[in-house]
Amino acid sequence: MIWATLGGVTIGLAVLIKHLIDWYPGAKALKKDPAKHAAALAPFLIAWCYGALGVLTVGGLIGWAFDAALWATNWLGDVALVWGVDGPMGTVSRAPTYLPLSVTGNCLVLLLTVAIFAAMKKERWRTGLKRGMWSGLGLGTSAGIAGFAAVPLAQAVNMAGAALYGAVA
Incomplete structure (x- = not known):
């Protein structure tokens, strides 16, 4: 799994800000x-949750695609910070509290992908x-408030997957 860098989180926040400015009526x-107007934000919010969950998917094609997208986002953000404002780079993920998805949680992420x-x-x-999706994957493993949203999301998806498939999480 690839962790978010300061640049990746900055890109995630920039995408969020851009969308909110475009949306604001x-x-x-x-x-x-x-x-x-709140309903107009629903596709963004649903996809944000999906992006945060997708980056928690450890293996398979979906996990690989999200890791590649997070790597590209980190790289783009780090380049923007270093060359744009002569800023620092560094990892800002919350590795100690990382919560992987269960087997049924991963099944639900596959259904969400569809x-x-x-x-x-x-x-x-x-x-x-x-x-x-782009904002969610950039912010989903960050150490800030947005990153902490991924923990209850992962728990909810793990529980919903267990309920849907009738398995114990």
Whole structure:
């Protein structure tokens, strides 16, 4: 498993900020119909959770794809920090509290993969889904608040997978 670097977390946060700025309808519109505008964030949030879970998938093609994507994100962010602002590089993952997915949790991630890629066929959701996955994989193993969200996500997916498949986690 590849751990997040300071650059990878910076890219994850940058993608999150970009999406929120693009999404923000303005205070007046948000007050008028908050449910509609909150629903517009759903594809991003679902894909963010999927990205955080995908980076916790240890093996297989999905795990390899997320590791490769995290490596590329780390590299891009580290280059941006070093060359852009002469900043530091370094690992910012929370290795001691890493929670791997169970067998049934991994099964659920496979089902989520099918759902996410099927949903990407809808043009209106595609951008939010891609940005959410990218932000989630960059932030999913970080040591900050976003990284801590991966622990309850992993536990929820492990429990849901056990319930779905009728197995003990």
